[in-house]
Amino acid sequence: xxxxxxxxxxxxxxxxxxxxxxxxxxxxxxxxxxxxxxxxxxxxxxxxxxxxxxxxxxxxxxxxxxxxxxxxxxxxxxxxxxxxxxxxxxxxxxxxxxxxxxxxxxxxxxxxxxxxxxxxxxxxxxxxxxxxxxxxxxxxxxxxxxxxxxxxxxxxxxxxxxxxxxxxxxxxxxxxxxxxxxxxxxxxxxxxxxxxxxxxxxxxxxxxxxxxxxxxxxxxxxxxxxxxxxxxxxxxxxxxxxxxxxxxxxxxxxxxxxxxxxxxxxxxxxxxxxxxxxxxxxxxxxxxxxxxxxxxxxxxxxxxxxxxxxxxxxxxxxxxxxxxxxxxxxxxxxxxxxxxxxxxxxxxxxxxxxxxxxxxxxxxxxxxxxxxxxxxxxxxxxxxxxxxxxxxxxxxxxxxxxxxxxxxxxxxxxxxxxxxxxxxxxxxxxxxxxxxxxxxxxxxxxxxxxxxxxxxxxxxxxxxxxxxxxxxxxxxxxxxxxxxxxxxxxxxxxxxxxxxxxxxxxxxxxxxxxxxxxxxxxxxxxxxxxxxxxxxxxxxxxxxxxxxxxxxxxxxxxxxxxxxxxxxxxxxxxxxxxxxxxxxxxxxxxxxxxxxxxxxxxxxxxxxxxxxxxxxxxxxxxxxxxxxxxxxxxxxxxxxxxxxxxxxxxxxxxxxxx
Numbered sequence: 001x002x003x004x005x006x007x008x009x010x011x012x013x014x015x016x017x018x019x020x021x022x023x024x025x026x027x028x029x030x031x032x033x034x035x036x037x038x039x040x041x042x043x044x045x046x047x048x049x050x051x052x053x054x055x056x057x058x059x060x061x062x063x064x065x066x067x068x069x070x071x072x073x074x075x076x077x078x079x080x081x082x083x084x085x086x087x088x089x090x091x092x093x094x095x096x097x098x099x100x101x102x103x104x105x106x107x108x109x110x111x112x113x114x115x116x117x118x119x120x121x122x123x124x125x126x127x128x129x130x131x132x133x134x135x136x137x138x139x140x141x142x143x144x145x146x147x148x149x150x151x152x153x154x155x156x157x158x159x160x161x162x163x164x165x166x167x168x169x170x171x172x173x174x175x176x177x178x179x180x181x182x183x184x185x186x187x188x189x190x191x192x193x194x195x196x197x198x199x200x201x202x203x204x205x206x207x208x209x210x211x212x213x214x215x216x217x218x219x220x221x222x223x224x225x226x227x228x229x230x231x232x233x234x235x236x237x238x239x240x241x242x243x244x245x246x247x248x249x250x251x252x253x254x255x256x257x258x259x260x261x262x263x264x265x266x267x268x269x270x271x272x273x274x275x276x277x278x279x280x281x282x283x284x285x286x287x288x289x290x291x292x293x294x295x296x297x298x299x300x301x302x303x304x305x306x307x308x309x310x311x312x313x314x315x316x317x318x319x320x321x322x323x324x325x326x327x328x329x330x331x332x333x334x335x336x337x338x339x340x341x342x343x344x345x346x347x348x349x350x351x352x353x354x355x356x357x358x359x360x361x362x363x364x365x366x367x368x369x370x371x372x373x374x375x376x377x378x379x380x381x382x383x384x385x386x387x388x389x390x391x392x393x394x395x396x397x398x399x400x401x402x403x404x405x406x407x408x409x410x411x412x413x414x415x416x417x418x419x420x421x422x423x424x425x426x427x428x429x430x431x432x433x434x435x436x437x438x439x440x441x442x443x444x445x446x447x448x449x450x451x452x453x454x455x456x457x458x459x460x461x462x463x464x465x466x467x468x469x470x471x472x473x474x475x476x477x478x479x480x481x482x483x484x485x486x487x488x489x490x491x492x493x494x495x496x497x498x499x500x501x502x503x504x505x506x507x508x509x510x511x512x513x514x515x516x517x518x519x520x521x522x523x524x525x526x527x528x529x530x531x532x533x534x535x536x537x538x539x540x541x542x543x544x545x546x547x548x549x550x551x552x553x554x555x556x557x558x559x560x561x562x563x564x565x566x567x568x569x570x571x572x573x574x575x576x577x578x579x580x581x582x583x584x585x586x587x588x589x590x591x592x593x594x595x596x597x598x599x600x601x602x603x604x605x606x607x608x609x610x611x612x613x614x615x616x617x618x619x620x621x622x623x624x625x626x627x628x629x630x631x632x633x634x635x636x637x638x639x640x641x642x643x644x645x646x647x648x649x650x651x652x653x654x655x656x657x658x
């Protein structure tokens with residue numbers, strides 16, 4: 001941040017929780033009451049991707065001991081080793097193990113060669129040398145009260161706060177090749193890595209000619225007499241961090257460079273991408289501050305589990321018409337007939353979103369009668385799987401910024417496939433890059449372990465399947481049965497949440513001092529087992545393996561004894577008798593399974609097994625209910641161990657790096 005004196009930069013770094021950093025700032029000599037005419041500060045909270053977590057490796061990173069250039073960066077620079085080698089040969093001394101430090105030192109190197117260069121042009125020259133993904137901010141003593149923001153493959157949103165109403169609700173984009181006054185016109189020649197050296201030609205990188213009249217990109221922030229109005233700008237990778245300050249936001253696109261200075265915001269690009277807009281729209285967030293507060297709950301995850309009766313209704317609101325037995329998904333309306341004619345539908349996702357795709361695979365095959373593939377994005381890319389022009393590729397992501405899914409999306413777009421996005425964040429990269437899509441409307445999800453996004457994705461995709469089969473008379477009765485089930489699901493989730501205290505007691509009694517756990521399911525309930533196992537692993541750190549019940553006798557049965565805790569999903573469906581065989585085999589080996597079953601099931605009335613009774617619904621929706629007790633088990637296991645439920649170690653909410 002700006003210090004108390006001119007050209008003074010103060011940096012505060014700490015490993016651990018934000019509270020430790022706040023304490024460090026509070027204990028400093030910084031005058032927190034000082035009022036600036038203009039002020040710029042940058043900060044970053046993150047997990048380590050290069051180098052171990054340490055104060056030295058914490059952001060921000062500097063170009064030199066005088067902090068001439070300061071950088072914070074989200075993402076991974078893949079060519080940082082080459083840059084580091086080149087800059088070391090130029091005499092730069094590196095203090096950290098991070099890739100971000102290369103950005104700061106590269107910026108200083110170019111500035112030293114051309115001290116009169118403008119901040120925007122300097123940023124363009126730097127960015128042309130970076131490979132990989134980044135959302136970055138640059139601050140400099142040479143350009144006081146200014147900030148550069150740049151995005152490629154990592155989300156970046158700008159919040160805008162003004163005292164008066166803005167004149168327009170957009171900011172124009174200016175392209176280098178449209179304006180001779182911008183020195184990055186010959187983009188490929190500005191800073192080229194050639195012959196193991198950095199060559200910065202003098203041509204085109206001199207001081208900007210201020211006598212030339214540029215059209216303004218910031219009419220939104222001007223008063224009636226053409227002067228800049230007082231404006232605050234907030235930059236973040238997630239809009240939920242901004243909402244307490246302003247609801248007016250603008251999403252940067254890949255390759256955008258934003259220059260904030262003198263109460264103004266300018267957007268630059270090196271070149272125009274095909275089909276890209278000439279403006280960036282300032283939008284109003286549909287988000288309330290109380291939505292991102294814990295309220296009466298101890299943790300965000302607990303709050304989000306208990307919000308599911310409302311979040312599933314929000315997903316269906318305005319889309320599911322029970323009275324007329326219709327489903328309307330506005331984001332797919334123009335493409336639904338094309339999807340019906342496609343060769344196959346490929347669902348591509350990671351983690352929890354992958355499990356939600358697994359959960360609905362059967363209903364798509366049944367209703368749409370189209371071949372369905374479900375792919376992990378990373379594996380899909382590793383295999384370079386064949387994709388055809390008549391395929392439909394569906395990308396499911398809570399954040400809409402998942403790095404592997406985004407790379408897979410670009411891969412499919414290059415091959416001409418129709419792409420569909422199912423995301424929870426409006427304005428996210430996946431929502432912008434896909435041809436069409438569905439917003440799941442789950443509301444903001446703060447806890448790292450996804451809960452309500454899973455159930456909302458599940459419902460959104462079931463409605464997608466219902467839309468695809470709308471023209472099939474033979475499926476009418478089945479469709480209506482599923483719609484009736486959807487109408488009741490909110491009340492059924494509410495009744496399951498009433499089991500919270502008994503599930504807590506079960507965790508205290510059964511899982512204390514355990515090191516491992518098995519979770520068994522069959523058919524569509526295998527995806528439920530996978531999701532439950534992931535939740536238990538990621539927040540309680542207890543090893544939990546999901547096993548297809550039919551595979552039990554192919555090796556896993558050797559693990560079963562009276563001491564190993566086992567959870568078996570045994571709600572009634574067409575595969576119930578086969579699932580019961582696995583239950584009987586576990587009992588025969590002395591196992592003591594916890595059974596998730598329907599109320600008053602005759603098969604378990606005489607059993608001594610612990611039971612969690614779940615309301616019965618349509619078979620394809622049963623997994624939606626069965627996952628709720630597994631979420632509660634994961635939550636209470638973590639709480640009873642005294643762990644940080646909302647922020648498990650080594651994990652981030654949005655996985656924006658490979």
